Amino acid sequence: MTRNGGDLVTESLAALGATTVFGLPGQHALGTFDALRRSGLEYVGLRVENNAGFAADAFARVTGTVTPLLVSTGPGALMTLAALQEAAAASAPVLGISSQVPTAGLGGGRKGYLHELTDQKASFRDVVKSVHTVRSASQIPSAIAAAWESALTAPYGPTWVEIPQDVLLAETTVPPVTALSASPRPPLPRPELVEEAARLLSGAQRPAILAGGGVVRAGAAPELLALAEKANAAVATTFGGKGAFPWEHPLSLQSWIEDRHTTDFLEEADVLLVVGSGLGELSSNYHTFRPRGRVIQIEADLGKLESNVPALALHADARPALEALLEAVGERPDETAAKAVSEVLSKVAERIGSQDLGLEQRVLASVRAALPDDAVSCWDMTILAYWAWSAFDAREPNTMHSAQGAGGLGYGYPAALGAAAADRSKPVLAVSGDGGAMYSIAELATARQLDLKVTWLIVDDGGYGILREYMNDAFGQATATELARPDFVKLAESFGVPAVRTTVEDLEADLAKALAAPGPNVVVLPALLRMFAPTHGDHGDHGDHGE
Incomplete structure (x- = not known):
């Protein structure tokens, strides 16, 4: 059987653990798509590249694994950008693999090839975590492994590999790929920071927790529940953190973070633990959130640490950080915490009910x-x-x-x-x-x-x-x-x-x-549905592109 560069793509993906790929074929990418026929990978083909990107994003979120997205050059590649922006914002590890014009046309933009861009990878640099350009078949396995590892390095996110048409189509003597390594390690919290965070939480009179999407991605819901119960801390979840904490739990503030009653409660906490959230626009009630107590922030994305609110900052994945805190925090009996939570939820219900x-x-x-x-x-x-x-x-x-x-x-x-x-x-x-x-x-x-x-x-x-x-x-x-x-x-x-x-x-x-x-x-x-009135003091924008 004749093998080509496309086979190296599918073999590399399988060696790294991929089982399913999403995408849409195009002229320059036919070498990759022909190789799918010889692989054990399941192909899920959509009708629009952006939709294929959204599908790969959801697959990555649900499974927690890197999800390949295969598309063609130029228009096909560019059509994925909106989906990749969402994957980046949601920390979904999507691995985009596109074709490119033949090697002779790379970087020039003057050869007149179909789909040719002057610098295709430049269109992706501001959206994905890393871009990898392949120029020979021997580079394919290592480039895909590097992109895979980048996608799974905290914070998770999309990456991009581009491979010229001629490299994908040319017969190769590179042996079949049987093993590749891509093993990023999650960032672990520094012991002295855990000790100080535990001291603050143990001594708090009105502790609270705001749990974001990082808790869900880390699979840290059990640790969050145990810590909240041990510290008797009220827990609100961001929109990205939905499901991270039981909705009907006596300590659950649920997800009413666009409500001023919830915002006030979190502001009044003497110690607020923010875990897996950068306190962005939605999570901060449109930047109106002004905590008056000490803030502890656990965040795997280094760039989000203290980006919006000063904090005792732990650069760490949510799960090991919560595990360490759970071990270090002392029991904090408090019969008033659940009552305070109930009062906040009653105020929210009364406001919505009116x-x-x-x-x-x-x-x-x-x-x-x-x-x-x-x-x-x-x-x-x-x-x-x-x-x-x-x-x-x-x-x-x-x-x-x-x-x-x-x-x-x-x-x-x-x-x-x-x-x-x-x-x-x-x-x-x-x-x-x-x-x-x-x-x-x-x-x-x-x-x-x-x-x-x-x-x-x-x-x-x-x-x-x-x-x-x-x-x-x-x-x-x-x-x-x-x-x-x-x-x-x-x-x-x-x-x-x-x-x-x-x-x-x-x-x-x-x-x-x-x-x-x-x-x-x-x-x-x-049905004509209406939005509930905002309570954060401005125009109540829920995002500048909605329906």
Whole structure:
């Protein structure tokens, strides 16, 4: 059998532990895609490169493993940038592998090759963690291993490898790749910092914890629970940290971090432990958060340490840091902590209850009731998702995913396809608005072709709903937010995907039936949902690109 550079790509990925690759073929990348035929890798092909990137992102989040994304040169590569930005923001280890123009054209931009860019890798440097350019077949295994290790080095994130067309196609004498090593070590906390953090927590009168996505990625939910109970500390989770702490636990502040009552409570803590969060825009209630006590920050991303709030900073992965703290912190009996948490949640409920938002709460409750506890849900940038960030009980860690990191539209459905490819035994829910859904309609063909068990809930309000609200609030009227759209039920059926138009009253039953059915389904809910009023003192922007 004749082997080429493409075989070195697939062999390298398999040697590093990959089982599934996502992507879309193109002329320069045919050497890689032909090699897939000779490999044991499962290929999940989507219809748009950006959607393939979102699918790879979700697969990486759900499995915690590096996920390859295979695309072609120029337009194909550039189409992945929005998805890679989200992977970077969410610390999802996606390994992009693109083709390049033939070696003779690298770096010149003057040869006139199809898809040629003057400097393709320059387009990715500001988005991914590292870029690796291959110029000969012998470099392929090491370049892919280096990119793999970079993707799994804290903080996790996307990386990029580009390989010229001629290198992929040329017959190679390089022996088959049988073993590659890529073993990054998580950053461990320094002992003196753990000792000081434990001293502060043990002596605190009103300790609190804000848990972010780093807890979920590290698989540190059990350690977080044990530490919170030992220190009797109230716990709030960021939107990226959904599911990191039990929703109904007496110490759970849940995820109402855009609520001023929650912000005030965290500000008043005499010791606040922030773990796995950089306290960015959303997690800091739009930079209005002003803690008055001591802050301890545990963060694997060195650049996020003290980037927004002064702190005792531990550069460490969440799990080993929480393990060390759990061992060092003394028992702190406190019968008032749970009562204080209950009072905050009562204030939140009273505020939401005063805004005539029963419809929104009923819709979200129906989704929660229909969705199995261990099923993954993937949410687009839509009003129901903004509600879910604050109000949805993600009953298990790593089961709720959205695009709040970079905030681009179109994440929900292709991400759900990626999650379904990771575990075909469970249903996956995707939630979109009608505007965001139009980014992903082509992927109904992917779902049908691969028979992926994804139920797509489309909330149809006739436009970009959240932008409509922002513009009406700011300017008194909305512009460019109203959309013509198809009959989503008939459109889904034309792809061979069963679909139903539901009502608020029937939503729970229709969703449950769809989730229990084999293969893909679509549920369309015509409804005009409203966002709850902000309490952080400004315009209440939930992201500058939403639907």
